[in-house]
Amino acid sequence: MARKTKEEAQLTRQQIIDAARAVFHESGVSRSSLDAVARVAGVTRGAVYWHFKDKTELFHAVREEVSSPLLARSHAILDSGDYADPLDAVEAAIVDFFRILEDCPTLRQVLEILILRCEYVDDFVDVKAEVMQPAFEFNERVAAAYRRAAALGTLRPGLEPESAARDTLAFTTGLLHLLLGTRDANGIREQVPAMVSAHLALRRR
CATH class of the missing domain: 1.10.10.60 (Homeodomain-like)
Structure with missing residues (x-):
């Protein structure tokens, strides 16, 4: 019972x-x-x-339901030993994220809530830092991958891993905002793998 x-x-x-x-x-x-x-x-x-106990705690539960599994999946790809070149792992992780976004309506709905339907004011002022934490963790993992690529000689000479990772974060979040905020983004969706590949090509030796 x-x-x-x-x-x-x-x-x-x-x-x-x-x-x-x-x-x-x-x-x-x-x-x-x-x-x-x-x-x-x-x-x-x-x-x-x-x-x-309140709406804030419920909001976190809604977010956590998708953010933790998604982050774990992304980290698994970025840290995987299946890729000889860490840059390939970064490309695969980003492409995988956008593929899941298309295949999982729940993920898309939650991200639209976080990005388009939540005002981070009043009781939610302190919530934004926690909402942004997965992005910061992604940035750290990408920076680590770029450092490994630099050590292997596959990262473009003169490119600083931490700066390159911040640029990749900006690219990824910008593309996400574009996909979520554009009413008819079908043309953009079809171009995502090529856009990601072009972004990584700028980092390759």
């Missing part, structure tokens, strides 16, 4: 997260209420507060 109760609680928690994602995406985070989340989830407001 205890196991069933725990499983039911986990199911309710997931229903609340799914509902919050839908409500945040439709109304924007600042205009969303926990009452609205409860209605969409089909639970009481008390049930929402049982699992989440």
Whole structure:
């Protein structure tokens, strides 16, 4: 019976997260209420507060559901020993990210919430730093890959790994914003692998 109760609680928690994602995406985070989340989830407001102390904690749960697995996948590619050239790993990681973005509606919905439907003001002022943490971690892993490439002699001479990594972060986030913010981005989507390849080509010896 205890196991069933725990499983039911986990199911309710997931229903609340799914509902919050839908409500945040439709109304924007600042205009969303926990009452609205409860209605969409089909639970009481008390049930929402049982699992989440406030909207900020629920927001983090929505974000964490996709950010942790995605970051782990990206890190696994960047750190993989399957690529003789670390630059190939960087290219593969970026292409893989954008492929998942196209294949996973949940990921796209969450990223649209984080980038397009959340105002980082008032109670959310301190949230932005945490939201940006995966990008900073990606930057550190790419910089490490560029340092390995420099040691192997595959990085273009004169290119400083840390600066190159920041440029790659700017390229990747800029492309992400373009894909999420453009109503008809089909032409851009088709060009993503070639754009990523061209970006890495500028870093190759």
